[in-house]
Amino acid sequence: MPQMVLDDDDGVIAMLRESVAAFAEGRPGPQTVRSIRTAESDMDKAQWQEMAEAGWLGLMLPEALGGAGLGIREQAVISEALGRALVTAPMATASVLASALIAGSQDSEERSRLAANLVSGSSIIATAITDDIEASKLIARAADGAIYLDGRREFVEAAHAAVDFLVLARLGDEDLLLSVPAGSQGLQLIDRPGVDGATISSLIFTGCRLDMSRILARGDLGGLVEKAIDLARLALAAELSGIASKAFEMASDYTKERVQFGKPIASFQVIQHRLVDLWTEAEFAGSAVVNAIERLGEGDEKAARLAILAAKARASDAAFLIGRRAIHLYGAMGFTDECDIGLYLKRAVNLGAMFGQAEKLRRQFVSLERAA
The missing domain is CATH 1.10.540.10 (Acyl-CoA dehydrogenase/oxidase, N-terminal domain)
Incomplete structure (x- = not known):
């Protein structure tokens, strides 16, 4: 396994x-x-x-x-x-x-x-922040002893279940990290179905008023947010690695059950070669996550960040590739909604898009590696 x-x-x-x-x-x-x-x-x-x-x-x-x-x-x-x-x-x-x-x-x-x-777990705290930190910042203004927010945040998970939202905003020459109560006046949610059918939301802020007590941090928050996103990326990479591993196992098990020409298709050499390729992808994804964990523990920030970018890109590609090819191995059954393998592929697509698609992360890796 x-x-x-x-x-x-x-x-x-x-x-x-x-x-x-x-x-x-x-x-x-x-x-x-x-x-x-x-x-x-x-x-x-x-x-x-x-x-x-x-x-x-x-x-x-x-x-x-x-x-x-x-x-x-x-x-x-x-x-x-x-x-x-x-x-x-x-x-x-x-x-x-x-x-x-x-x-x-x-x-x-x-x-x-x-x-x-x-x-x-008494309340759910949704985060309306993406890897594009500057684009994540709402416009803030201070008046009458309060903060007013304007702007829009896309693709927010668990927005309807949330009791509070964590958002970034720009007030003058400083950044703010704020908690916004769900149901605040001036906050609107627009829903759409995600790849797997679950609801994802856009948050629209129009003069949304917050008490000053809702400011969690202020000043130059770039470092704090970047480190937090890196940890979230690594958690996503680990989850994608788990998806890749399970999808491989499901495909491998099914090839032992599916019979063609009187034999399980797992006995065909071409299928065995494909399964070896998928196993390798799953193993490399897990190894990339372990490498990132080890680099983080060593305290070299640049090396750790490079390893995290590589792990998220590698695990995203592996989960998507294995899920897609597993569906092929399942045959027509793999395309049905009743077959669980399709749900794993959809989850891989969702997680792969969070905090940077694989191709974007590879570009960031190259840029950071070449930086002085």
Whole structure:
């Protein structure tokens, strides 16, 4: 079985993988995906609450804020296992990215409230921020002791389920990180179906008024946001690696069942060659994620960023390629909605688009590598 290979002297890695597998048995991923689509919803709130009770949502928050105080190594293991199980909760955005932004914010009652709610799962914090940080900034103005926001943010996950949104804004010559209550006057949601049928939303801000207490951080926030996005990218890469691994296993198992000319197609050499190619892609994806985790631990920021860009690009390509070719191996059955392999491919498309498509990340890699 292709998967990330990490040192596990204390048994934590195995424990985390087992906990996600047990969770998925009670809530089969493909079944949940179909129920979310049928309900025209954006996520399963009950599933999110169970994940909070398992301690996964606050995994990367510091203990001082009520979190587990663990790192991206443990988060990547959970994300990989979620990908394998097709648990389509917004872990990378509403947990990893939100945790990093909250942890890096200034100490305040609002910061403590958001952290407590994230850990408990009592409210969902959606992030309206993309890898294009400048384009993510809303226009802010201060008047009458309040902040007013104007602008638009696209492709926001879990917008309808959210109680709060984290947004960036530009006020004069400084950046602001703000929490916006869902249902605020001047905030409008426009929905559209995603690739997998779940709802994604656009947020439109028109003179949306916020109290000053909603400012979480201000000043030059580029470094904070870039590091938070890198962690979210790595979590996405791990999830995509899990999708790639499971899609390969599903395809391999099916070729042993599908019979042509009186034999399982797995006995045909051309099929064996294709399966070897897919296995290699899945293994390389997992190795790229492990490399990025190790580079992060070494403290070299440039090397770590390069490794994260490479891991997200590699895992995105692997999950998409394996999903597409697995459908071919399934034959006509693979194109039906009842066949789970198609759901894995759609999830790979969704995650591959978050925080930069593979081709865009490769261009960023080359540009950063060549920079002095």
